[in-house]
Every structure is written in structure tokens, then in C-alpha cells.
Amino acid sequence: DTGVSQNPRHKITKRGQNVTFRCDPISEHNRLYWYRQTLGQGPEFLTYFQNEAQLEKSRLLSDRFSAERPKGSFSTLEIQRTEQGDSAMYLCASSLVGGPTEAFFGQGTRLTVV
Amino acid sequence: AQSVAQPEDQVNVAEGNPLTVKCTYSVSGNPYLFWYVQYPNRGLQFLLKYITGDNLVKGSYGFEAEFNKSQTSFHLKKPSALVSDSALYFCAVRDIGGGGNKLTFGTGTQLKVEL
Numbered sequence: 001d002t003g004v005s006q007n008p009r010h011k012i013t014k015r016g017q018n019v020t021f022r023c024d025p026i027s028e029h030n031r032l033y034w035y036r037q038t039l040g041q042g043p044e045f046l047t048y049f050q051n052e053a054q055l056e057k058s059r060l061l062s063d064r065f066s067a068e069r070p071k072g073s074f075s076t077l078e079i080q081r082t083e084q085g086d087s088a089m090y091l092c093a094s095s096l097v098g099g100p101t102e103a104f105f106g107q108g109t110r111l112t113v114v
Numbered sequence: 115a116q117s118v119a120q121p122e123d124q125v126n127v128a129e130g131n132p133l134t135v136k137c138t139y140s141v142s143g144n145p146y147l148f149w150y151v152q153y154p155n156r157g158l159q160f161l162l163k164y165i166t167g168d169n170l171v172k173g174s175y176g177f178e179a180e181f182n183k184s185q186t187s188f189h190l191k192k193p194s195a196l197v198s199d200s201a202l203y204f205c206a207v208r209d210i211g212g213g214g215n216k217l218t219f220g221t222g223t224q225l226k227v228e229l
Contacts, residue, residue, distance in 0.1 A: 045209075056216065105157040110155070
């Protein structure tokens, strides 16, 4: 396993369109996180899963955002009716309950809404 | 609520000189503290962490950090900087209330190492 994998790496979409991103965590990791990073800022927490259960969602996660982790493995993050303010880097991370406390990040998906 | 402050947007240092990137934090209980590095258009790479024990922690690529509870600081250090260390560095604190390893990040410090 080479780490956390995110696809696509880049996405350009028109305002109002829906987009979906995928994250494949490190295989044995049961926690999976989504963060958003805008230019000049640190990553901001969006949501996290333990196995298939979504345990916490940030207030940043508006109704247009939805995340799933149906089988406790990969996860998808969907943004409906995209807005220009959604343009950001979306980062996925994973960690292991009872294992090392640090989370390991993927390379991110850069979304540009035009 | 937990928070992290990185007071310097940018730090410039000459290659071979020691470097320090500053971080202060605020938590209600005991902190779990982390440093990550980010290269352009890339994700974050874990450098080191403080959980408990020795206040001086060592990490990847020769980096170390000193936990100071009285000053609520966790500064990143390296004895001799390399040009290849130039990158964006983030300090982060674990959100203890969340219970799920959720991290709160600072705004980042751009490190520039020059010849």
C-alpha cells in the first residue's frame, strides 16, 4: 500500500454543476477524514468516518456537501450545485484506531469552479 | 475550542544555519501536537508529534520540536537548514473533544532556505 490515494487530482467545473471526489485510505485504517484548504490557509476539518459511520460533520459542510463511506473502505465527497467559493484543495486523510495518533494525508483534489 | 497560532507567515534562513518555525496552541486539556510539511500542489506529510513524555521530540529529515507547556508552544527546529527544506509548514493540535483525531491547523509558515 502506497498511502492515501485521491482522485481526480484536479477538477475544473462550471458553477452549478455537481462534482464527486474519491478517497482510498491506507488499507487497514478505519478512520477517514475530509479537509478543505483554501489559498493561504491551513486545512479545515469537514467530516470524518469511523468505518462506515459518519461521526462528525463541521458547520462548514453545507447541505450541498455530502460524504459517504459505504463499506468502510473508500469514501466519496460530493458537492452539488457548485459555487465559486467551493474552489479549494480537498484533502483526505486516514488513521488507525489504537494505532499511531497521526493522520496520513493524500495529495488532494484541487477543485476550480469557473 | 482548540486553536493554533503560527505568528510568522514566512521565515527566511540561509542554508547551513539553524531554523525555527514558531507555533503556539490553546487547548482545554492536554494537547496532542503535530507538525506537517506541504510542498507545492501536494498533500501534507507528517513530520513529528508530541503526545506525552520527553519535551524534545525528533522527527523526519532531521527536524525536531520542543514542547513547552508553560509557554503553550511547540516550535519546530532544525540545526542546519537545507534548500530542500523550503516548503509550507503547518502546526496542528488534536481536538481532544472530538475524540477522533480531528486536527485543528494553524495558517502555515512558508520556509525559504537560500544559498
